[in-house]
Amino acid sequence: MKKDSNFTLYNLDKAPIEKQGDYYSTYFEINxxxxxxxSLIRFMFFYGPSSVEVVKPAKIEFxxxxxxxxxxxxxxxxxxxxxxxxxxxNREELERFNAxxxx
Numbered sequence: 309m310k311k312d313s314n315f316t317l318y319n320l321d322k323a324p325i326e327k328q329g330d331y332y333s334t335y336f337e338i339n340x341x342x343x344x345x346x347s348l349i350r351f352m353f354f355y356g357p358s359s360v361e362v363v364k365p366a367k368i369e370f371x372x373x374x375x376x377x378x379x380x381x382x383x384x385x386x387x388x389x390x391x392x393x394x395x396x397x398n399r400e401e402l403e404r405f406n407a408x409x410x411x
Contacts, residue, residue, distance in 0.1 A: 320338050
């Protein structure tokens with residue numbers, strides 16, 4: 309994130325790594341701003357946060373073009389993930405996956 313011009317990183321806190329059974333766990337708390345809505349979408353896909361809190365501004369306004377760019381970024385990522393999943397799973401596994409997804 310530090311090298312990406314779409315983000316301004318203000319603070320990064322790393323929790324200590326803890327062993328939980330056979331696995332290790334930690335988390336990061338990040339305070340940052342994004343250049344635009346599409347950058348926020350990219351952040352969500354590439355970094356996969358478990359939660360996001362928007363601190364400010366209290367109200368956000370952006371243009372239809374910014375919304376369109378963010379939606380196109382989302383569509384592109386979803387299509388790439390979908391394509392990868394289809395290559396990894398057989399038909400029966402895909403049907404089970406879709407059944408769980410659309411409950």
